[in-house]
Amino acid sequence: MYFTIFISFLILQRLSELYIARGNEKWLLSQGAIQYGQSHYPYMIAMHTLFLVSIIAEYVLRGGTPISWTFLVIFLVVLSFKFWALSSLGKYWNTKIYRVPGVYPVKKGPYKFLKHPNYMEVVCEIAFIPLVFHLYYTAVIFTVLNAAMLTVRIRVENKVWARVRD
Template sequence: MYFILFISFLIIQRLTELYISRRNEKWLLSKGAVEYGREHYPFMVGMHTLFICSIVAEYYLAGDKQMDYLFLGLFILLLLFKFWVLSSLGTYWNTRIYRVPGAGPVKKGPYKLFKHPNYVDVVCEIAIIPLVFHLCYTAVIFTVLNAIMLTVRIRVENKVWAN
């Protein structure tokens, strides 16, 4: 029962993020934003979709796993951090890479502390979310896949903001 509630919450949260991203995309495009990294975006979406599928598959293949409240607590802290990141970026936050001509990178909230706090959050989420139900295979496999994806993505983003 807890797993169904947890995975339902996770899916609703991810769909809400896509909705916010789409809304922000319209605003960014109205400001003349240019998209970068379009070629890797479908792979990123696919990876995140497979991540959720893998959580469900491993949970049901492994049998009923008990919830780990320490990792659940860490996940809740990550949600609070993500909220801080997204609210700091405001309408500039997106799942895609956009740059509005003449605009510089955001320098408030966690962006005052380090360069890519959103990606720090994603790295932690990919590792921690499966561990809420002791799903170690999903945690390890998708941590590696995410590291590869973020290597590509951060390289593109750093190049965009270097100009």
């Protein structure tokens, strides 16, 4: 029962993020935004989709596992940090990399202190979400895959923003 509630919440949360990103994308494009990093985006979507599939598969293959209340609390703390980071970006947040000409990077919320707080949060999510149900294979495999993906993504994003003076 706990797993069904948790995975349903996770899938709904991810779908709502894509919905918000789509609305933000329309707004960004109306502001003259230019998209970057299109070549790696399909791989990122595939990785995040396979992450959810792997959580379900490992859970089922292991015959169900008990919930870790400690990791559930950690996940909820990470999730609250995510909401802070995303709300700080407002309409500029997206799952794709966009830059509106003449607009400077956001410097409020966690962005006052960290260059990529949302990516730090994604690292924590990928590592901790599977641990809520002791799914160690998924945690390790996707933490490594996510590190590779974020290496590419952050490199692209840093290159885009390097052209803008702080």
